[in-house]
Amino acid sequence: MSVRIYPDVNILLTLDFQQPILLRKCSLFANSIQKKNLKCYQLSTVKDVRDRIIKEINEAVGNALRGLWNHIGMSKGGGVPFLLEEKNLTLKDELGIRNFFHEKRTRQNRSLAKDEIQRQEVWAVEKLRDLLESKRQVSAMEYLMELSQRLSEQYVETRNDMLRTNAELNLVDEEEASPSQIEIEAIEGCLLPLGFEDHEDFVHLAALRRFKQDKHITPLFVTADRRLCECGPELYKEFGVAIEDALYAVGTYSSLLKEQNPNV
Amino acid sequence: MELDPSVIALAPLEYRLEPKLDSTHAWYIRSRYKDKQFAKLRTEISGFFSECCSEIEPLPDRFQKKEFLELLDEMTAWVIHNDTKLRSILSRIGINYPQHPLRSEKAYHFVQALKAFSTLYGRRGSSMSKKYFMGALKSDLPYTVFSSFVLGTYTASYFHEYRARATEQHFRHHQLFVRARSQLSSRKYAVEDYLGMMKPIIQAYRDLTKSKCKLWWLIVLWNSKDLKEFTQGPQFLSIRKVDSKSFERVEKEYKDNLRRLRALLYELDPNIFVPTAGRPDRATKTMWDDMLWLRLGS
Numbered sequence: 001m002s003v004r005i006y007p008d009v010n011i012l013l014t015l016d017f018q019q020p021i022l023l024r025k026c027s028l029f030a031n032s033i034q035k036k037n038l039k040c041y042q043l044s045t046v047k048d049v050r051d052r053i054i055k056e057i058n059e060a061v062g063n064a065l066r067g068l069w070n071h072i073g074m075s076k077g078g079g080v081p082f083l084l085e086e087k088n089l090t091l092k093d094e095l096g097i098r099n100f101f102h103e104k105r106t107r108q109n110r111s112l113a114k115d116e117i118q119r120q121e122v123w124a125v126e127k128l129r130d131l132l133e134s135k136r137q138v139s140a141m142e143y144l145m146e147l148s149q150r151l152s153e154q155y156v157e158t159r160n161d162m163l164r165t166n167a168e169l170n171l172v173d174e175e176e177a178s179p180s181q182i183e184i185e186a187i188e189g190c191l192l193p194l195g196f197e198d199h200e201d202f203v204h205l206a207a208l209r210r211f212k213q214d215k216h217i218t219p220l221f222v223t224a225d226r227r228l229c230e231c232g233p234e235l236y237k238e239f240g241v242a243i244e245d246a247l248y249a250v251g252t253y254s255s256l257l258k259e260q261n262p263n264v
Numbered sequence: 265m266e267l268d269p270s271v272i273a274l275a276p277l278e279y280r281l282e283p284k285l286d287s288t289h290a291w292y293i294r295s296r297y298k299d300k301q302f303a304k305l306r307t308e309i310s311g312f313f314s315e316c317c318s319e320i321e322p323l324p325d326r327f328q329k330k331e332f333l334e335l336l337d338e339m340t341a342w343v344i345h346n347d348t349k350l351r352s353i354l355s356r357i358g359i360n361y362p363q364h365p366l367r368s369e370k371a372y373h374f375v376q377a378l379k380a381f382s383t384l385y386g387r388r389g390s391s392m393s394k395k396y397f398m399g400a401l402k403s404d405l406p407y408t409v410f411s412s413f414v415l416g417t418y419t420a421s422y423f424h425e426y427r428a429r430a431t432e433q434h435f436r437h438h439q440l441f442v443r444a445r446s447q448l449s450s451r452k453y454a455v456e457d458y459l460g461m462m463k464p465i466i467q468a469y470r471d472l473t474k475s476k477c478k479l480w481w482l483i484v485l486w487n488s489k490d491l492k493e494f495t496q497g498p499q500f501l502s503i504r505k506v507d508s509k510s511f512e513r514v515e516k517e518y519k520d521n522l523r524r525l526r527a528l529l530y531e532l533d534p535n536i537f538v539p540t541a542g543r544p545d546r547a548t549k550t551m552w553d554d555m556l557w558l559r560l561g562s
Binding site (some may be wrong): 058059061063065066141144145148149151152153155159160163164167 | 393394396397398400401402403406407408410411414415418526527530534537
């Protein structure tokens, strides 16, 4: 029997890097991992979710921009977006742009996408004002290209962040968990009554449970999600899967190891 | 339609013979060598395009493979002939391509040319990305496809940066810039080491460029009525016009190659991936200020 660390914090480190509290927490985790030279495994389910989240956010904001292209085309080009290339924007268009983004935001279900659209909105308004500072009007197509460029550059930054996180935590990809073997009902049954409803975490935990059964290891799932940590004792008792906050994960790892091999 | 500078960068342009410049016809000989060199580059790029094209066949009925390749060849010839900056860098790389024996001044010029190419690629890459920004807006393909193209351009730029830096470091470490007998065996091993060290990453770069070309053609060619529209860029890029099976296959290949090159580059030089913006940008800062002072919606 051995212990393995499966981190989930990289999702937050990658995507919530704007939140200083989480960034600090995750950096501390990365530091202690490097200091102790511990090996971390990345669940395939976690990897998939990270990819999917980045893609979903990019698509949501990208579609908002395409919508904006259409919206401006409708108001400027008489319903034909292709005529937009010769049209200009003035300060009067700001309200329309804000309203458009507001509407897009309210239609979003995923909070990360909502935040990102809001960020794009603020940047779009700021950019319009900036461009109009020196001249009275600005080409609509040029303006939209600027927005599209910013989104693509953000995508590049996020991908680079992800690469850095993987290297800092020295992540080793865990073999893929077969979807047919993942049974999330039992995990749901345990967590739903405790008020925890994140479906993605149910999948990760079910995959961990399978690894425990197949490989005879005690998985330690590291997360920055405070609510999931609160459910930790219950899950350990029920399924033998340990959950720990990123701040205390290395300490818990050592004590679990000691518990299993008192001589170490 | 612009020619992707990544393609130009694939050709090493080495030539084996040393022109004798002490004759009275030095200028003539040098220019003849340059012409030969550019002709060789053109042939290499044509071969590369033909390879890419055969991997996405069959082309739509309205296009003939031969005509399409001829068009690409014309575009390549135009770029090689008219882009004086690129021409000068490429000829310098060609003249000084490292091989044994390697003289110190040749090694120096090679590194300088690689650095200049890296800077040039940075500039051309950003202008080339504009077609992806525009394409992303005028399309119903997943937005991430275009973002991946931008990521590919950035990665190619990182590659050029790495190649110039690593070459300089290697040459300095092995004292190839120092004047010494060029026939020294230590120099020979250093050059061999260098070429061996660069081989896998250049191969990964070549694979990425190839799959990028294929994916872009698959999108643009299938959305164009004729070669004229292909050159100018179609008005709208629709997913319905693209063969879904080929698209899935080529997109997967592109993503795999991109991941491989990025992982390799990170392993070789993680400093390339250091974030450019350490602080929140002005817009994000304004948003936080607005929220703090409850100015939202005003």
